[in-house]
Amino acid sequence: xxxxxxxxxxxxxxxxxxxxxxxxxxxxxxxxxxxxxxxxxxxxxxxxxxxxxxxxxxxxxxxxxxxxxxxxxxxxxxxxxxxxxxxxxxxxxxxxxxxxxxxxxxxxxxxxxxxxxxxxxxxxxxxxxxxxxxxxxxxxxxxxxxxxxxxxxxxxxxxxxxxxxxxxxxxxxxxxxxxxxxxxxxxxxxxxxxxxxxxxxxxxxxxxxxxxxxxxxxxxxxxxxxxxxxxxxxxxxxxxxxxxxxxxxxxxxxxxxxxxxxxxxxxxxxx
Numbered sequence: 001x002x003x004x005x006x007x008x009x010x011x012x013x014x015x016x017x018x019x020x021x022x023x024x025x026x027x028x029x030x031x032x033x034x035x036x037x038x039x040x041x042x043x044x045x046x047x048x049x050x051x052x053x054x055x056x057x058x059x060x061x062x063x064x065x066x067x068x069x070x071x072x073x074x075x076x077x078x079x080x081x082x083x084x085x086x087x088x089x090x091x092x093x094x095x096x097x098x099x100x101x102x103x104x105x106x107x108x109x110x111x112x113x114x115x116x117x118x119x120x121x122x123x124x125x126x127x128x129x130x131x132x133x134x135x136x137x138x139x140x141x142x143x144x145x146x147x148x149x150x151x152x153x154x155x156x157x158x159x160x161x162x163x164x165x166x167x168x169x170x171x172x173x174x175x176x177x178x179x180x181x182x183x184x185x186x187x188x189x190x191x192x193x194x195x196x197x198x199x200x201x202x203x204x205x206x207x208x209x210x211x212x213x214x215x216x217x218x219x220x221x222x223x224x225x226x227x228x229x230x231x232x233x234x235x236x237x238x239x240x241x242x243x244x245x246x247x248x249x250x251x252x253x254x255x256x257x258x259x260x261x262x263x264x265x266x267x268x269x270x271x
Contacts, residue, residue, distance in 0.1 A: 031255045031256050031257035031258075032162075032163050032164060032254075032255075032256035033253060033254065033255050033256070034062075034064045034065065034066065034162075034164075034253070034254050035061065035062040035064055035065040035066070035251060035252070035253060035254070036065065036066045036068075036188070036217065036219050036234055036251070036252055036253065036254045037061045037062075037065045037066070037067045037068070037219075037249060037250065037251050038068055038219050038220060038221045038232040038233060038234055038244070038249070038250040039054070039057050039067065039068065039069045039070065039073075039221050039232070039248060039249055040070065040221060040222060040223070040224045040230055040232040040244045040247065040248055040249070040250070041053055041054075041057065041070070041073070041223070041224055041248050042223060042224045042225050043070070043072070043073060043075070043076035043194075043223050043225055044076075045076070045078075047074060047075050047084075047085070047088045047092075050073060050074050050075065051074055051088075051091075051092050051095060051096075054069055054073055054074070054096075054107070055095065055096070055099055057248060057249055058096075058099065058100065058103065058105060059099070060249065061103060061249070061251070062103075062251070063101055063102050063103065064102060064103070065103045065104075065251075066103070066104045066106070066161075066164075066166075066188065066190075066219065066254065067103055067104065067105045067106065068106045068107070068190045068191070068192060068219045068220070068221040069105065069106070069107035069192065069221055070107070070192060070193060070194060070221050070222055070223040070232075071107075071108045071119070071170060071171050071192045071193050071194045071222075071223065072085075072108055072109060072110060072119065072194060073107050073108070073109075073192075073223070074088060074089065074092050074107075074109050074110075075088060075089075075109070075110055076194075076223075076225075077110075077142075077144075077147075077194070078110065079143070079147050082110065082117055082147065083112075085109075085110040086110050086111060086112040086117060089109040089110055089111055089112075092109065093109075093122065093124075093129070096124055097124055097127050097128065097129070098127060100124045100125065100126070100127075101126070102125070102126060103125070104123060104124070104125045104130075104161055104166075105122075105123070105124045105125070106121065106122070106123050106124075106166075106168060106190045106192060107121070107122060107192060108120060108121045108122070108135065108170055108192050109122065111134075113134075113149070115149045116148075116149035117147060117148055117149060118134040118135065118148055118149055118150075118151060119134065119135040119138075119144070119148050119170065120132055120133065120134050120135070120151075121133045121134075121135070121168045121170055121192060123159065123161070123166070123168070125161065130159070130161065131159040131166075131168075133151065133155055133156060133168050133170075134149075134150070134151025134152070134155065135148065135150065135151055135170040135171070135172075135173065136150050136151040136152055136153045136155065136156060136173065136179075137150070137153075137170075137172050137173045137175075137176055137179075138150050138172070139171065139172040142196075144172075153178070153179070153182075156168070156169070156173070156179055156182050156183070157182065157183075158183060158185065158186050163256070164187050164188055164254070164256070165185060165186045165187045165188070166186060166187070166188050166189070166190065167182075167183035167186040167188075167189045167190070168189070168190050168191075168192070169183070169189060169190075169191050169192075169210075170191075170192055170193070171191075171192065171193040171194060171195060174191055174193070174203075174206050174207070174210070175206065180210060180213060180214060183214065184214055184270055185214075185270055185271055186214060186216050187216055187217065187254075187256060187259050188216055188217040188218070188219065188254060189210060189211075189214065189216055189217070189218050189219075190218075190219050190220075190221075191207055191210075191218060191219070191220040191221065192221055193220065193221065193222045193223070193228075193229075194222065194223045194225070194228050195222045195228055195229045195231070196227065196228065196229070197226075197227050197228055197229050197230075199229070200229035200230075200231050203220070203222060203229050203231050204229075204231055204233070204243065207220040207233060207235055208233075208235055208239060208241060210235075211235035211236065211237060211239060211241075212237070212238075212239045214270065215237045215259065215262045215263050215266070215268070215270050216237055216259060217234070217235065217236060217237065217254055217258075217259070218233075218234070218235040219234055220232050220233045220234075220235070222244075224244075224248070230244055231243055231244055232244040232250060233250065234250055234252045236258060237258055237259050237262035237263075238258070238262055
């Protein structure tokens with residue numbers, strides 16, 4: 001995998017053979033293949049500027065791409081402008097649904113619900129919202145519990161998109177191994193985050209471990225703010241990774257046969 005301004009790390013096996021090329025891979029002749037993109041950009045106090053930036057970056061991605069954007073990318077947490085942010089989410093959803101085309105876009109936004117304000121992940125495709133999921137594990141250290149109503153752990157479940165089983169984790173949820181288990185069997189897990197800069201290495205370690213443990217692709221997107229890690233990445237089931245290094249966009253390929261071959265090569269019971 002390659003991307004401009006990105007860092008690539010390739011693990012090697014104890015037998016001197018790259019784990020990305022097991023013998024079993026040769027028997028898999030067909031693959032569901034498509035582009036995957038991790039976005040990394042700062043969150044501006046100007047909501048319209050955030051939407052323009054996100055829309056511009058999406059327009060630069062391949063038409064078949066699965067695109068993951070940072071947590072609350074449209075507004076930041078904006079606790080002092082909560083109602084304004086929730087109203088803006090409605091406007092932005094309309095704009096993004098009309099422009100996303102055949103891509104799949106995954107991001108989170110401040111959302112007004114009957115229960116109260118929630119941090120909701122959206123999956124948009126072809127003018128429709130095909131999946132939503134409210135953040136269940138709120139980050140107390142950041143004061144999220146004072147402002148957001150949590151979603152349900154049980155709602156963190158995979159959804160199907162054109163033959164790909166996809167799961168979503170929102171930032172702090174990445175730290176909960178029970179949620180990893182709930183997403184076992186996913187072909188791809190999207191992680192949308194505003195991850196603290198002081199814990200940057202945790203973000204790298206956990207997203208790498210998630211890909212290897214669940215034998216799936218992980219597309220991780222983090223904001224590029226002064227206090228966030230900016231360490232978005234794309235990680236394969238074998239642990240190969242590219243990481244953000246100043247780029248606003250990382251692009252690679254999802255291959256279903258890579259998932260299948262890893263699960264054959266090291267069978268731990270994940271179907």
